[in-house]
Amino acid sequence: MRWLFTSTLIAVTTLLLLLPLHLIAHEGHNDAKKPTASTPTAYFSAETRSDKYEVLVKHGELKSGVEASFILFLSDAETNLPVDSATLTITSPDAAAMTFSVHQRGAGEYEVAGTFPKDGDYGLTIAIDAKAGPDLVLLQSVQVGKELPHAHAEEASGSTGLSTPWAIAIGVLGGALLMLLIARRGMRKTTARATMLLFVGLLIPMRIAFAHEGHDQVKKKGSAPASTQLTVLKETQFLFGVETRTVHVGPMEHGLRMFGTVIPSSSGRAEVRASQPGRIASLGVHVGDLVRKGQVLASIDPSTDAGNTLDLQAQRNAVEAEYAAAKADYDRLKSISDIAAKKDLTEAEARLRTAEKNKQLFAGGGTSFPLISPIEGVLGAFTLSVGSMVQADTPLFTITDLRTVYVEAQVFDRDADFVTADGSYSVECTTDEHRCGNVRLLSLAQEIDPTNQSQRVLFELQDPDNGFKIGEFVTVVANTPSEERGLAVPASAIVELEGRPVVFIKDAAEQYSISYVKVGMEGARNVPILLGVEDGERVVVNAAYELKMMYLNQ
Numbered sequence: 346m347r348w349l350f351t352s353t354l355i356a357v358t359t360l361l362l363l364l365p366l367h368l369i370a371h372e373g374h375n376d377a378k379k380p381t382a383s384t385p386t387a388y389f390s391a392e393t394r395s396d397k398y399e400v401l402v403k404h405g406e407l408k409s410g411v412e413a414s415f416i417l418f419l420s421d422a423e424t425n426l427p428v429d430s431a432t433l434t435i436t437s438p439d440a441a442a443m444t445f446s447v448h449q450r451g452a453g454e455y456e457v458a459g460t461f462p463k464d465g466d467y468g469l470t471i472a473i474d475a476k477a478g479p480d481l482v483l484l485q486s487v488q489v490g491k492e493l494p495h496a497h498a499e500e501a502s503g504s505t506g507l508s509t510p511w512a513i514a515i516g517v518l519g520g521a522l523l524m525l526l527i528a529r530r531g532m533r534k535t536t537a538r539a540t541m542l543l544f545v546g547l548l549i550p551m552r553i554a555f556a557h558e559g560h561d562q563v564k565k566k567g568s569a570p571a572s573t574q575l576t577v578l579k580e581t582q583f584l585f586g587v588e589t590r591t592v593h594v595g596p597m598e599h600g601l602r603m604f605g606t607v608i609p610s611s612s613g614r615a616e617v618r619a620s621q622p623g624r625i626a627s628l629g630v631h632v633g634d635l636v637r638k639g640q641v642l643a644s645i646d647p648s649t650d651a652g653n654t655l656d657l658q659a660q661r662n663a664v665e666a667e668y669a670a671a672k673a674d675y676d677r678l679k680s681i682s683d684i685a686a687k688k689d690l691t692e693a694e695a696r697l698r699t700a701e702k703n704k705q706l707f708a709g710g711g712t713s714f715p716l717i718s719p720i721e722g723v724l725g726a727f728t729l730s731v732g733s734m735v736q737a738d739t740p741l742f743t744i745t746d747l748r749t750v751y752v753e754a755q756v757f758d759r760d761a762d763f764v765t766a767d768g769s770y771s772v773e774c775t776t777d778e779h780r781c782g783n784v785r786l787l788s789l790a791q792e793i794d795p796t797n798q799s800q801r802v803l804f805e806l807q808d809p810d811n812g813f814k815i816g817e818f819v820t821v822v823a824n825t826p827s828e829e830r831g832l833a834v835p836a837s838a839i840v841e842l843e844g845r846p847v848v849f850i851k852d853a854a855e856q857y858s859i860s861y862v863k864v865g866m867e868g869a870r871n872v873p874i875l876l877g878v879e880d881g882e883r884v885v886v887n888a889a890y891e892l893k894m895m896y897l898n899q
Contacts, residue, residue: 392854401854414458427453431475464490588887597829601763605754617742623647668700722746747811755799783807833871849885
């Protein structure tokens with residue numbers, strides 16, 4: 346009887362130790378099967394596209410008999426950029442008497458309002474008058490009286506079962522307690538039964554734990570994006586400036602990209618110095634002023650001696666002679682203004698005004714001498730005021746003319762054949778914010794940089810907009826046409842995903858897909874695409890990195 350009591354006690358204890366694990370494991374599986382609440386689809390949408398424009402309509406649940414409104418997104422069919430200030434005239438062939446009101450509420454975003462007479466699908470005829478020209482598109486269809494579909498999703502929650510270490514620990518603890526009980530009772534006959542129960546206590550928790558680990562691994566594998574598709578709301582596209590370009594088979598372009606630095610041209614920068622020490626008597630310019638060649642910047646009262654007096658008198662005579670010549674030229678052109686070119690008359694008047702201003706600085710007599718600008722350009726920063734003392738041969742003013750600048754570029758021996766006198770060149774800043782195509786090769790390499798053995802080539806850049814600044818890092822692009830034909834995209838269209846080059850292709854108004862591509866040798870501006878893109882597809886050329894981050898986070 347004592348043996349029976351002890352065996353029963355051991356069995357009950359083992360079951361009590363294993364029962365919580367069994368319940369916990371099944372509780373986790375039951376939770377995984379519980380369905381979650383359904384989430385509604387956000388909106389209905391319809392789209393159409395012509396050669397000029399792309400139209401996307403998005404709306405919620407519309408009711409007939411009451412005024413309904415929806416949003417119309419208008420973008421350029423080629424670039425995907427928003428179209429502003431468009432005039433939209435909308436009618437419906439399914440409700441001829443119906444009228445629509447339209448007003449713009451954002452970049453490429455228009456709100457349309459109207460009252461639909463009954464439930465059903467309505468087509469819209471949209472007449473567009475915008476910058477790209479007039480166009481007429483047909484949109485199918487606006488759904489009135491329909492409820493938004495609901496997508497029921499099941500949420501597979503993770504198991505709350507114990508992990509392997511905890512399961513083994515509990516099994517060992519249960520077995521140890523049983524063996525301790527047997528030892529204290531001195532019951533050798535039950536040793537075999539106790540050992541069997543110990544192994545059972547170890548096996549069941551381990552099995553439960555490993556089973557749950559298997560479930561966790563399945564869930565981890567499904568966490569990565571499983572599709573090459575990406576949905577991007579139109580609002581987000583406009584916000585990030587997602588721009589596309591349709592690629593076509595055409596002549597390939599070979600070329601070279603050279604890194605360079607903007608430097609002043611030969612006559613593009615000048616320093617004005619005082620020929621002798623003295624005091625600033627007058628100051629007629631400010632920092633940032635556009636000064637003309639020959640304009641007086643300031644006058645200085647020098648420490649006089651015989652030599653200085655002669656120099657001052659010579660400068661005075663030159664100013665008076667310039668004034669007399671300018672006045673005579675202006676009077677001559679003024680007398681024949683009916684046949685003289687207006688440009689010549691304007692230039693003569695400007696010359697006379699400058700000469701008058703210079704003469705006024707000498708009008709009071711005295712011994713002051715002027716500081717005259719030797720070139721036309723923008724006046725740089727200076728720290729001078731009337732009464733300031735200056736030293737001889739000290740730079741007082743700096744004038745810079747950015748309309749013509751030089752670019753010093755580095756070229757290595759293997760690329761020297763691309764740089765020729767009859768080549769076509771352009772210059773762009775490193776951030777690609779501005780570029781200029783009026784570039785010519787000024788001088789081939791005359792010396793080699795000893796640090797990296799590169800050749801220094803000099804280019805001249807004509808830029809009336811003053812877009813490039815002295816010291817700016819730029820890229821010189823050498824373009825060489827080729828007889829080969831193929832597809833090419835800008836370098837900005839290509840991003841890396843998992844170490845491989847990819848591009849984003851626009852499939853619909855809010856749908857994009859990733860395409861892995863094989864690229865050729867980078868050209869001057871575009872990169873040849875050997876595989877992965879077909880003729881006529883719309884490739885994202887701006888904000889590709891932003892789309893990549895959205896794809897990875899979906």
